[in-house]
Amino acid sequence: MKAEILATGDEIRSGSLVDSNSAYIAQKLEETGIEVIRHSCVGDDMESLEAILKEISSRADVAVVTGGLGPTDDDMSSEAAARAAGVTLAPDSEAMKCVEEFFRKRNYPMSPSNEKQGMLPRGSKCIYNPVGTAPGFSLKIGECSFFFIPGVPFEMRKMLSEGVLPRILKLQGNEKKFCMVKTISTFGLGESVTGERLAELPEKFPGVKLGLRASFPEIQVKLYANGEDETVLKNMVGKAADWVVQKMEKRVFSAEGHSMEAVVGELLNQKNATLALAESCTGGMISNWLTNVAGSSDYFLFSGVTYSNDAKIKVLGVSPDTLARYGAVHEETAKEMAEGARRVGEADYGLSTSGIAGPGGGTDEKPVGTVCIGLASPESVKARSFCFRFGRRAMNKTIFAMTALNMLRRELLAD
């Protein structure tokens, strides 16, 4: 079965609103083994709506349409669907009941414009909306089964899972397919080099599709397979994943698609170890990432975001001599920062960053993009320097933070 997704509404068409619904619906459809072939978006315009509904009906077996079911004049999905199907609108007792019930339950007065929401194209079936005023509906246009649901994300998600996906699964009948997806998170190689390194995959594992997703500076390797036998698929994708992990070597930080901060947190948890940070150039980005993970207070104790040299000396105990002799961006300083964070935070590990994120502050010797990372463990302290060439401040901060966490991750694995 081939599916299409249509988002309607002037806010999305004109760009004042980003359409996140279509991605959500696509993911849910692909997970049930249905191939999504196209997304589209048009505004609140009757001609465009009617035209695109007809086009979709000529290409797809199923389609999910969001938006345009509200009570106002610019909500025209029902009317457009009726026109595309060549039928008229008629009061639908179930839809009418949905709308009335919504207002009665909340003790809201019903406005005359809400009655419009009880009118559906003849031949359509109402889709109950448990959380809003606008009922949805399904309707066959040509050979394609359309499902119309509201565009409010919260209502859309609820109705998709309760009212739409079960009906689509029924339509699939014997055709039902499984879709297996596996995500492997990597860091350290660019998208093109990763692509080249994995180029043999389609040949070695027929039936497994490879996708690369760059979310700077991480590259996610995605493996997809569709078919009828879930066990066969699992086995197939699993073998391909093992091959990818072997090919990408130490660049793989999660074979389960987890984030770097979650992986580091999990390793610290496993070792029952704690962490403190000393962040200069990353400016709190590493601690912000780490504390996005629920439960991070189990292992994350403290970060000293020491932007000024005074703070490095006073809070972390970095020696003024070291700063005077080597400067803030130096391996010796990074070592003292890491040791200071470990000591002050009373943690098992101390991790530090000091570098030049730009745009200013670079010199010939230490250009923008230079970072020194220090790592203090219960046994030792070490530091390494890196020089990246991304130019932009935000990218530099991000790759500095990722490199530091990756250095800690490898230390935790080696111990």
Added chain:
Amino acid sequence: MKAEILATGDEIRSGSLVDSNSAYIAQKLEETGIEVIRHSCVGDDMESLEAILKEISSRADVAVVTGGLGPTDDDMSSEAAARAAGVTLAPDSEAMKCVEEFFRKRNYPMSPSNEKQGMLPRGSKCIYNPVGTAPGFSLKIGECSFFFIPGVPFEMRKMLSEGVLPRILKLQGNEKKFCMVKTISTFGLGESVTGERLAELPEKFPGVKLGLRASFPEIQVKLYANGEDETVLKNMVGKAADWVVQKMEKRVFSAEGHSMEAVVGELLNQKNATLALAESCTGGMISNWLTNVAGSSDYFLFSGVTYSNDAKIKVLGVSPDTLARYGAVHEETAKEMAEGARRVGEADYGLSTSGIAGPGGGTDEKPVGTVCIGLASPESVKARSFCFRFGRRAMNKTIFAMTALNMLRRELLAD
């Protein structure tokens, strides 16, 4: 002129990535007075790509296409464009130069697959990519002028503004209209309440279009006007903006659309004042935001991300008695944290957060969403508590951070 936008790529088609590029492009096109009639998305599939390019060429005057310009096999935009236009691919000296230059500047080895990026459809014009390996190109297919640019948002934005929009403006020729846009950044009211409060705008200022853009927890009020006389437009939008600022009162933090962290930084700069933070529940988010602003080292000195109580005592000098008597999430603790940050960081202002971001840690008395914010100035120290009901950890951290910066902003304005 009618425009369409096409996003390509399996990640977007299958929903693993939300397409935020198309909204961005739509907004920019509408701002220059061009009507966007449709967005579409297809995957990395030659047949689908060729078909949709032909369809678009039959409907639109201009089209912007993102993605598929990378070096790997699933990057097929150039080939698809060539097929749709009925031409062949050929090495393009300008495109080749772009690719080579990128690698030379960075001292990276060029891989053979990058050479593919120097091949463009015959008759196309290269669009220079100042920040990545993939050059873009423009090509006429039928009567429609297509602009192909990369899907990486950072590269897309740069090339859209430098390489695409100027060419589209040229195409507009005599049709040229000015589009005036003004963005007012607000915080403190939801989208619907903001909409209601500004409902009279279209009536009071005919010709000015109102758009609301929610970027949690900020609501941007956007005012648009199109026309031929730039001075008239400026005057019209300026008056409407004044009215919005008056209506939204203290919720406006920038009448120029700046970010909260930039506004706070600017105020600190103006007063020649410095800032230190003590972050518990925000986990480094505030310092991360502040240090995203270039030049922030002029006023930002230190943040103690004190997740553990020990760190609060040891680094910030919070009294163990206060912690024992009131707990970490309390106005008294927040005050001592703010004072401690100010003292340790040797700053003029100290700002602190302590709260419960969730999902765990809430009680009946202090539910998830509770935050205490402390603010120490050269003259005094104060604290306030807030309770938000967003549920999600990431949203809580964000609104805590924004509320804290807003409290500091208002203090800086009041002084």
